[in-house]
Amino acid sequence: MAETSKRGTAEAPPTVVVNDLKVTYRTYASGRQVSKRMKVGRAGLRGIREVNALKGVSFVVREGDSVGIIGHNGSGKSTLLRTIAGLYPATAGTVYASSRPSLLGVNAALLQDLSGERNVILGLLALGFTKAEAEERCADVLEFAGMTEFKDLPMRTYSAGMSARLRFSIAVAREVQILLIDEALAVGDKAFLARSEQRIRELRKRAGSVFLVSHSMQSILDTCNRVIWLHQGQIRMDGDPKTVVDAYEASQ
Amino acid sequence: MADSDLSGLAERHGLQAMGVRPPFWRYLADAWRRRDFALTLAAYRLQAGTSKTRLGMGWIVLRPLLNAVIYGVIFGFVMPKSSRPDNFIAYLIVGVFIFEFFSRSFSEGARSVIQNVNLLKNLSFPRILLPISAVLQQLLELAVMVVVMVVILIVLGEPITFGWLMIIPVLLMMTLFNIGVALLAARLTVHFMDIMQIIPQITRILFYSSGIFFSLPLVFADMPELLFVAQLNPVHDFIALVRGFMVSGMPVEPLYWWVTSGFTALFLSLGVVLFWRAENLYGRDQ
Numbered sequence: 001m002a003e004t005s006k007r008g009t010a011e012a013p014p015t016v017v018v019n020d021l022k023v024t025y026r027t028y029a030s031g032r033q034v035s036k037r038m039k040v041g042r043a044g045l046r047g048i049r050e051v052n053a054l055k056g057v058s059f060v061v062r063e064g065d066s067v068g069i070i071g072h073n074g075s076g077k078s079t080l081l082r083t084i085a086g087l088y089p090a091t092a093g094t095v096y097a098s099s100r101p102s103l104l105g106v107n108a109a110l111l112q113d114l115s116g117e118r119n120v121i122l123g124l125l126a127l128g129f130t131k132a133e134a135e136e137r138c139a140d141v142l143e144f145a146g147m148t149e150f151k152d153l154p155m156r157t158y159s160a161g162m163s164a165r166l167r168f169s170i171a172v173a174r175e176v177q178i179l180l181i182d183e184a185l186a187v188g189d190k191a192f193l194a195r196s197e198q199r200i201r202e203l204r205k206r207a208g209s210v211f212l213v214s215h216s217m218q219s220i221l222d223t224c225n226r227v228i229w230l231h232q233g234q235i236r237m238d239g240d241p242k243t244v245v246d247a248y249e250a251s252q
Numbered sequence: 253m254a255d256s257d258l259s260g261l262a263e264r265h266g267l268q269a270m271g272v273r274p275p276f277w278r279y280l281a282d283a284w285r286r287r288d289f290a291l292t293l294a295a296y297r298l299q300a301g302t303s304k305t306r307l308g309m310g311w312i313v314l315r316p317l318l319n320a321v322i323y324g325v326i327f328g329f330v331m332p333k334s335s336r337p338d339n340f341i342a343y344l345i346v347g348v349f350i351f352e353f354f355s356r357s358f359s360e361g362a363r364s365v366i367q368n369v370n371l372l373k374n375l376s377f378p379r380i381l382l383p384i385s386a387v388l389q390q391l392l393e394l395a396v397m398v399v400v401m402v403v404i405l406i407v408l409g410e411p412i413t414f415g416w417l418m419i420i421p422v423l424l425m426m427t428l429f430n431i432g433v434a435l436l437a438a439r440l441t442v443h444f445m446d447i448m449q450i451i452p453q454i455t456r457i458l459f460y461s462s463g464i465f466f467s468l469p470l471v472f473a474d475m476p477e478l479l480f481v482a483q484l485n486p487v488h489d490f491i492a493l494v495r496g497f498m499v500s501g502m503p504v505e506p507l508y509w510w511v512t513s514g515f516t517a518l519f520l521s522l523g524v525v526l527f528w529r530a531e532n533l534y535g536r537d538q
Contacts, residue, residue, distance in 0.1 A: 013265050014261060014262070014265055014267065015267075016267075017258050017259075017261055017262040017267055018258075019255055019258040019259055019262070020255055020258075058255075058258060060258070060261065082373075083270070083271060084270060085270070085376065086270035086271045086272075086376060087271070087372070087373065087376060087535065088271060088535075089271040089272075089532040089533075090271055094259070094262075094269050095269065095270040095271060096259075096262035096267035096268060096269055096270065097267055097268060097270050098265070098266070098267050098268075099268075100270075100376060101270075103374065103376075105373055105374050110370055110371065110374060110375070111296075111370065111371070112370075113300045114296055114300055118296050121292060122289065122292060122293060122296070123375065125286065125288050125289035125292055126286070126289050126371075126375040126376070126377045127375075128285065128286065130288060131288040131292065134288075167374070
């Protein structure tokens with residue numbers, strides 16, 4: 001059974017409510033994907049595997065919270081983030097949010113053939129800015145990422161760190177209330193880290209919430225006021241950062 | 253906390269459910285608000301594509317032009333003189349160029365969702381913008397092709413008339429038709445990648461039956477029923493309309509208008525609705 005933390009009586013309004021969320025992938029044993037419409041049992045469809053990525057996760061996150069999510073690889077952390085962002089539909093259960101979250105995923109860059117600057121413009125347009133607004137903000141976004149020098153080079157020439165910094169900068173360009181960060185913060189120099197932590201603090205002051213998936217317990221302890229330990233698709237522990245991190249490390 | 257408590261909490265504070273397909277009209281309104289994204293993506297993609305080759309933008313025109321030359325020479329020899337009109341070159345050029353607008357919208361539209369997994373995984377936007385962007389990219393290429401087509405027709409001696417302006421509404425309607433086709437193809441491709449194998453075949457059948465290197469009325473001169481059926485092909489009718497307005501001696505039959513507008517309305521509405529219905533599935537199992 002999951003342990004839930006008891007929150008104080010003066011509770012801030014919720015920003016994210018996850019209600020018994022279940023997410024299941026269906027794949028062939030060989031790894032090929034199965035379309036939702038195929039029924040198991042028809043001839044030729046042996047060996048379908050169902051991967052239960054999330055098996056019933058529930059929690060409430062409130063304004064000003066910064067939640068760290070830890071767990072083994074394959075425990076469902078990235079799936080959880082993508083589902084909260086609305087980029088993946090739940091198989092059962094519901095995710096509610098006060099506004100559309102902004103996700104910083106692990107997966108590689110946007111459009112490899114295009115320059116950094118053009119990817120910024122497209123990213124801003126996708127966030128909902130108009131062409132004029134996107135062009136105005138583009139320089140600031142590049143500046144924040146420290147990429148102004150390289151803006152005309154195609155993104156496929158960027159290092160993983162450079163593209164992660166650029167994606168982070170695009171994601172925080174819109175005043176977002178809910179930011180989901182999937183292991184994308186440990187990729188900048190000190191100055192960038194300081195800037196990004198500053199943005200996150202501002203976001204929390206603006207009554208937003210941040211989710212941080214990371215394998216670095218140090219950054220979790222530094223930035224989070226609450227930690228959820230996800231184990232094989234279920235919440236194993238949820239509460240005070242030091243307590244949960246210690247328990248997690250003890251179990252290794 | 254029990255399930256209903258959590259839902260109640262969410263509702264009390266006005267939280268919205270995530271990952272749920274938005275209602276139809278809101279979906280279209282969202283897409284319209286993000287139209288700059290589709291247009292900019294199309295423009296960037298076009299430039300990126302052309303920058304790789306030496307001739308760059310030149311290939312947009314060179315490609316169909318070379319096709320026209322090859323078809324013209326081969327079928328000019330193979331097909332009997334009685335199957336084609338006198339101003340055959342003008343006839344052929346228009347046919348090849350306009351058909352290319354359709355066939356590339358069809359194939360690029362079909363790939364537009366499955367090939368953009370990066371965008372789907374990282375950015376939240378109405379996915380309908382992807383096939384639309386693919387067709388817009390072809391429209392930009394078409395604009396270049398039309399300019400060249402106009403020049404070639406003038407050089408061939410076709411008279412410039414006010415009728416030439418009529419191709420603007422025709423091509424705009426064709427854009428809507430292509431968007432409908434692209435949406436249907438994109439959705440089918442997401443479910444059955446096999447469609448990608450069939451698309452070249454369908455395109456080929458349409459190419460051979462759309463009267464591009466022969467004239468339907470001439471070939472089916474004594475088979476009026478077959479002629480009628482062949483003229484129910486919307487791709488042929490779009491081409492015939494453009495030819496009718498630009499190439500001398502080509503008729504503009506009312507039938508062409510009926511078929512093109514009918515199929516445009518049908519494919520566009522079907523395409524938009526069916527694509528929207530699967531909005532949540534895109535990017536899911538890739």
